[in-house]
Structures are given as C-alpha cells and as structure tokens.
Amino acid sequence: MAKLWSGRFQKETDRLVDDFHSSISFDSRLYKYDITGSIAHAKMLAKVGIISHQEADSIVGGLTDILAGIEAGRVEFSVAAEDIHMNVEQLLIASIGEVGKKLHTARSRNDQVALDVRMYLRDELDRVRQLLAGLAGELLDMAEKHLDTVMPGYTHLQRAQPVTLAHHLLAYCQMFLRDRDRLADCRRRVNVLPLGAGALAGTTFPLDREYVARELGFDAITENSLDAVSDRDFAVDFAAAASLIMVHLSRFCEEIILWSSAEFSFIELDDAYSTGSSMMPQKKNPDVAELIRGKSGRVFGDLTALLTMLKGLPLAYNKDMQEDKEALFDAVDTVKKCLLIFRPLVATMRVKKENMSRAARGGFTNATDLADYLVQQGVPFREAHAIVGRTVAYCLERNKSLEELSLEELHNFSPSIKEDVYAAIGVAHCVAARSITGGPAPEAVQEAIRTARRRL
Numbered sequence: 001m002a003k004l005w006s007g008r009f010q011k012e013t014d015r016l017v018d019d020f021h022s023s024i025s026f027d028s029r030l031y032k033y034d035i036t037g038s039i040a041h042a043k044m045l046a047k048v049g050i051i052s053h054q055e056a057d058s059i060v061g062g063l064t065d066i067l068a069g070i071e072a073g074r075v076e077f078s079v080a081a082e083d084i085h086m087n088v089e090q091l092l093i094a095s096i097g098e099v100g101k102k103l104h105t106a107r108s109r110n111d112q113v114a115l116d117v118r119m120y121l122r123d124e125l126d127r128v129r130q131l132l133a134g135l136a137g138e139l140l141d142m143a144e145k146h147l148d149t150v151m152p153g154y155t156h157l158q159r160a161q162p163v164t165l166a167h168h169l170l171a172y173c174q175m176f177l178r179d180r181d182r183l184a185d186c187r188r189r190v191n192v193l194p195l196g197a198g199a200l201a202g203t204t205f206p207l208d209r210e211y212v213a214r215e216l217g218f219d220a221i222t223e224n225s226l227d228a229v230s231d232r233d234f235a236v237d238f239a240a241a242a243s244l245i246m247v248h249l250s251r252f253c254e255e256i257i258l259w260s261s262a263e264f265s266f267i268e269l270d271d272a273y274s275t276g277s278s279m280m281p282q283k284k285n286p287d288v289a290e291l292i293r294g295k296s297g298r299v300f301g302d303l304t305a306l307l308t309m310l311k312g313l314p315l316a317y318n319k320d321m322q323e324d325k326e327a328l329f330d331a332v333d334t335v336k337k338c339l340l341i342f343r344p345l346v347a348t349m350r351v352k353k354e355n356m357s358r359a360a361r362g363g364f365t366n367a368t369d370l371a372d373y374l375v376q377q378g379v380p381f382r383e384a385h386a387i388v389g390r391t392v393a394y395c396l397e398r399n400k401s402l403e404e405l406s407l408e409e410l411h412n413f414s415p416s417i418k419e420d421v422y423a424a425i426g427v428a429h430c431v432a433a434r435s436i437t438g439g440p441a442p443e444a445v446q447e448a449i450r451t452a453r454r455r456l
C-alpha cells in the first residue's frame with residue numbers, strides 16, 4: 001500500500017529506511033490508547049460539525065472492529081506503515097473506505113503520539129502505584145509480627161545500636177510510600193491532553209479540546225502547541241521516579257543478600273525465591289534479589305537515555321523523540337516486574353530471630369546507653385563518652401561484653417555506676433527506651449504502623 005504521506009514523493013523509501021525508522025515493533029503496545037484516542041477525536045469532529053455524525057459512527061465502528069481484531073490476534077501490523085498510528089489508520093481505510101480518510105482531520109501524529117504515550121503511562125502509573133501500596137502493606141503486616149525482634153542497627157556496616165526488624169522494615173515502607181506520592185505527583189503532569197496541538201502550531205479547525213479531554217479522562221489541556229508536541233518531561237518524571245523505586249528495591253535486596261549469607265545468617269530465603277549452582281551442590285543463592293539489584297541499572301539507563309535524547313532538541317517535534325518509547329517501556333516493565341516478585345520474596349523469607357538478637361547483643365550496641373546512663377547520673381555527655389570508650393577497650397582485651405563486667409570493674413571507670421545499670425543496658429531495654437516518635441521502641445513502631453496504614 002502506498003504510504004499515507006507519499007503525495008510529494010517520486011520514489012519509494014529504501015527498504016533499509018523503512019526498517020530503520022519504523023517503530024511498530026515496539027509501539028504496537030499503544031494500540032488501545034491510539035484507537036480510544038481516535039474514537040474521541042472522531043466523535044468531537046462530528047460534535048463541532050467538521051464531519052457528519054454518520055461519518056463519525058462509521059469511523060467509530062471501524063475502529064472498534066480493529067480493536068477487537070487486534071485483541072483477538074487477527075491483525076498483522078505492517079513495518080512499511082511505520083508506526084501504530086499509521087497502521088491503525090491504514091487498517092481503518094482498508095475496512096471502511098473513503099470515510100476513514102477523514103479521521104486524521106485537524107490532527108498530526110505529533111499530537112497523537114503524545115496523547116497515546118500519556119494515556120499509556122497514566123494506566124501504568126496506576127498499576128505501579130498499586131504494586132507499591134501492596135508492598136508497603138505487606139511490610140506493615142510483617143512489621144506487626146516483629147515488633148520485638150531485636151536486631152543490630154548499623155552505620156558504616158558496623159554494629160551501632162539495637163533496633164527491631166519491624167523498625168527496619170518500616171524504613172523501607174516509608175521509602176515506598178514516598179515513591180507512591182512521587183508517582184501521584186507525576187500523574188498530574190501526565191494527565192494533560194495534548195490533542196489539538198496539531199503538528200506544532202495547533203489547527204485552523206474549531207476543535208472542542210475540552211470535550212476530548214473529558215471523554216478521555218484528562219484533567220486539563222496543554223496550553224502551548226509547541227510545548228505539547230515536544231514535551232516528554234512526563235516520561236523523564238516517570239523514569240526518575242522509577243529509578244528511585246529501583247534504588248530502594250536495590251538497597252533492600254543488598255541487605256537481603258547480606259542477611260542470607262552464613263556470615264550474617266539473619267534470614268533464609270524461601271526455596272521458591274532462590275536458585276542453586278550448576279557445579280556446587282550445597283549452594284542456595286539469592287539470585288532473585290541480586291537480579292533486582294542488577295536491574296536497577298537498566299532503569300537508570302532508561303532515565304539517562306531519555307534525558308540525553310531530549311537535551312539537544314530544537315522545538316518542536318523531532319524524530320529523535322521516537323526513541324522515548326523503548327526507554328519508557330523498559331522502565332515500566334522492569335519496575336513492575338521487580339515490584340511484583342520482590343513482595344513474595346520478602347514475605348516468605350524465614351527470619352532467624354535468635355541470630356539477629358545474638359548479633360544485637362554483641363558489638364557493644366549498648367555503649368551509647370551506658371553513656372546515656374552516666375549522663376542521667378550527672379556526668380557531662382562528652383565525659384561519659386570517654387569513660388565508656390575506655391570501658392569498651394577494657395572489654396575488648398578481655399573478650400567480654402559491657403553487661404558481663406562486675407559492678408566493681410565498672411566502678412573503676414566511674415563511681416556513678418550503680419546496680420541498676422544492668423537493667424539500663426540490656427538490649428531489650430535499649431530498644432524500649434527509644435520510644436521517641438520515629439524510634440524503634442515497640443509502641444513507637446506500632447504508632448508508625450498506624451500512621452502508615454492511614455496513608456495506604
């Protein structure tokens with residue numbers, strides 16, 4: 001079939017060119033949005049009297065049949081027809097004849113593609129937000145079961161102060177809730193109708209853009225035709241938000257990988273989310289977590305590709321922008337897949353409470369609490385810090401923990417220390433005493449869980 005734009009050409013495009021500039025192999029996934037957008041456009045053309053209602057009915061009927069055909073797998077797209085927009089238009093003309101040629105009145109592929117991508121992204125955003133909410137809810141459920149599961153908190157990957165697994169899980173829950181908010185914010189900018197911008201300079205026809213916006217569920221219409229066809233900020237917005245989701249997943253995965261090593265032995269992953277080695281019979285590897293960590297790089301790559309694609313483009317549309325799709329689709333697919341698999345991976349892991357608690361009891365995680373105890377006896381903090389530092393050095397030489405020292409030994413470091421010190425530096429007490437809002441004490445964490453649930 002002759003190309004829809006072939007009027008001013010004397011020659012066919014080279015086969016290599018057809019193949020090179022065709023995007024149907026990847027933008028076919030936009031078919032539903034393309035057709036839904038075209039249906040709204042056709043109805044609007046009739047509403048304002050540019051085409052007759054009969055013509056609109058026949059276009060809408062034709063498009064509806066094409067949609068059903070694609071969904072039933074009966075349609076084969078053509079590479080020579082370039083992209084999804086022209087494939088659908090060609091199919092329409094082939095099926096309903098001359099009247100099909102009226103659909104593209106007062107429209108360009110430039111505003112059309114912007115429309116399709118926005119509609120696609122709006123749906124995908126909502127799916128990603130649901131996945132995030134599901135994961136955050138799962139973490140809250142897990143946290144409820146681990147309010148008293150004491151574990152070491154780390155800085156510099158050195159044991160620092162005791163926290164609980166619930167507190168640790170809630171840290172990630174906060175990240176995922178922020179990610180969800182970020183996507184909601186991104187959605188506001190996605191959900192703006194570009195149709196009516198034409199190729200770049202709008203159109204001479206009296207289109208009812210507000211009507212199309214309402215039909216397609218857009219909250220607003222774009223305010224500048226040049227910007228409308230050249231703006232892909234919303235795709236960058238999404239890829240940036242997706243990158244941050246991947247950062248959060250990747251950090252969590254990194255911990256899961258560490259925790260499942262024999263050196264930590266804090267958790268054991270379920271068999272269903274682990275894999276073995278082709279050579280070493282004993283191995284049980286956290287491949288899934290590693291792969292999520294690895295896939296974060298893909299999404300950062302997608303973000304970088306989008307930014308790089310845009311940075312040198314003069315207004316308005318340039319074909320470079322066709323490159324937005326594979327990057328955006330890859331970011332969407334990757335973040336969805338990772339969120340989907342991560343939730344059961346974390347939900348099914350077996351927590352080795354005893355090992356966590358033993359680790360929390362070692363490593364002098366209660367040293368700050370001993371210093372705080374001295375402060376309560378009137379010792380200035382900086383001095384208390386030095387006293388406890390010396391006490392720790394003494395313990396290290398004798399391979400003892402602070403609470404294993406006798407009262408006499410402790411007295412050598414500070415006469416202010418009394419018998420009640422042992423209760424004050426017990427690990428469970430160290431956690432319970434941190435009942436400040438946002439702290440690890442079980443009641444503070446319970447409150448944090450309630451607050452987070454209200455946000456879900």
Ligand code: ARG
Pocket residue numbers: 023027083109110113317319321322323
């Ligand atoms: N396939 C194109 C894209 O993805 C659609 C817009 C083409 N417009 C044009 N003037 N070549 O960006």
